[in-house]
Amino acid sequence: MNRNFALPEFVFLLQGLRWTLLLSCIAFFGGSILGLAIATLRISPILPARWLAVGYIQLFQGTPVLMQLFVTYYGLPVLLGVQVDAWTAVSLAFTLYSAAFMGEIWRGSIQAIPRPQWEAAACLSLGFFKQLWYVILPQATRISIAPTVGFIVQLIKNTSIASIIGFVELSRAGQLMTSATFKPMIVYPVVAALYFVLCWPLSLLSQMIERRIDATIGIKRHM
Amino acid sequence: MKYVFHFDVVLDHWPELLDGAWLTIRLSAMAMVLGLAIAVVCAYARTAGPRFVRWLIAAYIEIIRNTPFLVQIFLIYFSLPGLGIRLDANEAALAAMVANLGAYATEIVRAGIDAVPQGQIEAARALGLKRLYIFRFVVLFPALKMVFPALASQFILLMLGSSVVSAISAVELTAVTNSLQSTTFRSFEFYFAATALYLVMALGFRASLAAIYWLVFLRGRAT
Numbered sequence: 426m427n428r429n430f431a432l433p434e435f436v437f438l439l440q441g442l443r444w445t446l447l448l449s450c451i452a453f454f455g456g457s458i459l460g461l462a463i464a465t466l467r468i469s470p471i472l473p474a475r476w477l478a479v480g481y482i483q484l485f486q487g488t489p490v491l492m493q494l495f496v497t498y499y500g501l502p503v504l505l506g507v508q509v510d511a512w513t514a515v516s517l518a519f520t521l522y523s524a525a526f527m528g529e530i531w532r533g534s535i536q537a538i539p540r541p542q543w544e545a546a547a548c549l550s551l552g553f554f555k556q557l558w559y560v561i562l563p564q565a566t567r568i569s570i571a572p573t574v575g576f577i578v579q580l581i582k583n584t585s586i587a588s589i590i591g592f593v594e595l596s597r598a599g600q601l602m603t604s605a606t607f608k609p610m611i612v613y614p615v616v617a618a619l620y621f622v623l624c625w626p627l628s629l630l631s632q633m634i635e636r637r638i639d640a641t642i643g644i645k646r647h648m
Numbered sequence: 649m650k651y652v653f654h655f656d657v658v659l660d661h662w663p664e665l666l667d668g669a670w671l672t673i674r675l676s677a678m679a680m681v682l683g684l685a686i687a688v689v690c691a692y693a694r695t696a697g698p699r700f701v702r703w704l705i706a707a708y709i710e711i712i713r714n715t716p717f718l719v720q721i722f723l724i725y726f727s728l729p730g731l732g733i734r735l736d737a738n739e740a741a742l743a744a745m746v747a748n749l750g751a752y753a754t755e756i757v758r759a760g761i762d763a764v765p766q767g768q769i770e771a772a773r774a775l776g777l778k779r780l781y782i783f784r785f786v787v788l789f790p791a792l793k794m795v796f797p798a799l800a801s802q803f804i805l806l807m808l809g810s811s812v813v814s815a816i817s818a819v820e821l822t823a824v825t826n827s828l829q830s831t832t833f834r835s836f837e838f839y840f841a842a843t844a845l846y847l848v849m850a851l852g853f854r855a856s857l858a859a860i861y862w863l864v865f866l867r868g869r870a871t
Contacts, residue, residue, distance in 0.1 A: 487804075487850040489811035491822060492843040499835035503651045578714065585716035589815055596718055603726065610730035613723045617715045624714035 428606045435615070441598025442619055448584045448594060451516045453577060456523030463528030468535055470553060478528065485525030491586050494518045498590050515587045523580055530576060534569035535561055571635035578624045578631070585620075595619060657834045658841045665838075668824030669845050675742055675820060676807040676853070682742075683749030683806070684757075684799070690750065691757040692783060705754065712751035718812050720744050725816045741813035741820070749806045756798045760791030793865045800857040804850050811846070821845060 428434070466478035485493065497518040501509045509517075538561050546556035588597035599616035603609045658665070690705045697705075712720065724747075725740040735743060764787050772786040792799070814823035825842040829835040 484847070487808075487847045488843045489808040489822070489846055491811040491814070492839060492846055495825075495839040496836070496843055499829075499839055503836040506651070582714075582716035585718040586812060588718065589812070596716065596722075599719070599722070609722070609726035613719060613727045617711075617719045617723060620715045620719060621711065625710065628710070628714055 430602070430606050430608050430611045430615075434602050434606060434612075437602060438595065438598050438612075438615060438619060441593060441595040442623075444592075445581065445584050445594040445596075446623075448515060448519060448587065448592075449577070449581045452519035452523045452580055452584070455516070455520035456527050456580075459520060459524035460527035460531060463524055464531040464535060465557065467528060467532045482525045482529055485522055486529070490518075490522055490583050491589060493522055494586065494590055497521075511587075511590060511592045515590070515592050519580070519584065519587070522583075523576070526576055526579070527573065530572045531565065531569050534565040534572075537568050538564050567638060571631050571638060574627055574631040574634065578627045581624055581627075582620065653837060654834055655837050655841075657832050658837050661828050661832070661838075664824055664828060665821065665841065665845065668819060668821035669849060671738075671818070672807065672810055672820040672822075673849065675738070675745060675813070675818075676803070676810055678742060679745035679749055679806060679810075680803050682746045683753050686746065686750035687753030687757045688788065690754040691761055692788075694754070694758055695761060696783075709751045709754055712748055713755075717744065717748055717809050718815060720748060721813055721816055737813075737816050737818040740816060741810070741818040744813065745806060745810060748809070749802065752802050753799060756795050756802060757791065759798075760795035761787055763794055764791050796857075796861050796865065800854065800861075803857060804853055807849060807853055808846060 463478050463481060466474045467482070469475060494515065498509070498511070498514040501507060501514060501517075535557075542560055542564070543556055546560040551559065584594060585596040587594055588600065591597070593601070595616060599612050603612045606612065690708070693701050694705050721740065721744040724735065724744045725737065728735065728740075768786055768790075769782060772782045777786070810820060811822040813820060814826060817823060821842055825838050829838040832838070
């Protein structure tokens with residue numbers, strides 16, 4: 426006799442959703458810190474620093490997230506000689522991944538600030554980091570909010586990939602429930618709906634902020 | 649314990665890896681062509697179609713963009729058979745990739761269409777050109793040229809994202825790597841090699857797309 430898809434099964438999915446959210450949060454905050462460093466390196470006056478950042482971004486944007494997960498999961502024990510559990514590997518991989526993407530978003534936002542702003546700050550005899558921190562970043566932050574929220578949607582969706590290495594979040598919970606109930610017709614649409622409920626409001630928010638900022642600063646978007 | 653790398657095992661299985669990479673390339677290339685076709689049709693229907701068609705396309709785009717690719721694959725491969733639509737792993741992978749790319753590319757193509765100056769369309773109308781003719785040569789062509797870089801990025805993302813279809817036993821590069829590492833116990837070496845192959849494929853696709861751009865949009869044209 427098969428199990429039905431009823432309330433307990435739905436609650437199981439919600440518990441999976443909890444880990445999806447937690448993983449997204451870890452990756453977002455870890456990725457923010459690292460991403461800011463990447464963006465700073467990417468625009469720094471020192472050439473090798475820029476190369477390093479470009480290389481990092483190319484590597485993480487040019488390879489699949491799934492491969493990054495596998496390499497972290499199987500590679501860390503090999504390279505560092507430490508056994509890592511799925512949580513550590515997955516959090517680390519998604520942090521590195523989101524740092525590359527957010528670093529690029531923020532670099533774009535920083536470079537959208539007109540050159541004279543830097544020059545004016547330099548005229549006030551501020552050093553590179555003070556120019557960046559007090560003059561450029563406050564303006565760049567405004568521009569970066571919409572694409573950053575857009576990326577969070579991307580990140581939440583991509584955490585589903587962690588299910589492939591056995592990390593139990595929403596998608597994996599869906600797979601487990603499908604094997605328990607044999608009702609993929611119900612389970613997967615429910616899983617999709619849960620993701621949608623999570624992501625759609627963020628997408629709308631991102632679009633709303635974008636429109637408002639376009640209206641206030643009058644930046645002509647090129648696409 | 650010191651880990652000794654054995655990349656020679658990877659070399660022994662190199663032909664199998666290349667077979668997997670070849671399927672990844674074929675799937676991606678087919679998805680790019682079909683996805684772009686869907687995008688053009690949907691973008692046209694979204695600007696010129698009847699209200700309910702426009703609404704339908706908007707729903708399609710929002711659903712695809714706010715649910716993970718992995719869940720879309722599961723829906724197509726595991727849930728659709730319940731409706732009597734049975735696809736094998738490769739067909740399901742291709743269908744998911746086309747559906748996914750179609751939604752993202754529709755938005756990109758639409759942005760390009762919106763950016764075509766109204767005056768250009770009015771000029772074409774004044775010359776007495778037919779509607780489809782105007783769409784094809786006066787709207788679509790310059791629009792695609794404008795958004796080509798964004799489309800190319802989306803294509804690359806799709807190719808990298810295709811690694812996820814290994815979850816339904818379509819034997820592309822990731823799936824081949826998975827099975828090889830589980831029989832040889834050389835997980836790090838195989839995932840490292842596969843990651844490098846993906847990076848090469850991403851660069852290859854980028855170069856080919858640049859060549860296509862040159863062939864289609866630049867060669868022998870004054871503007």
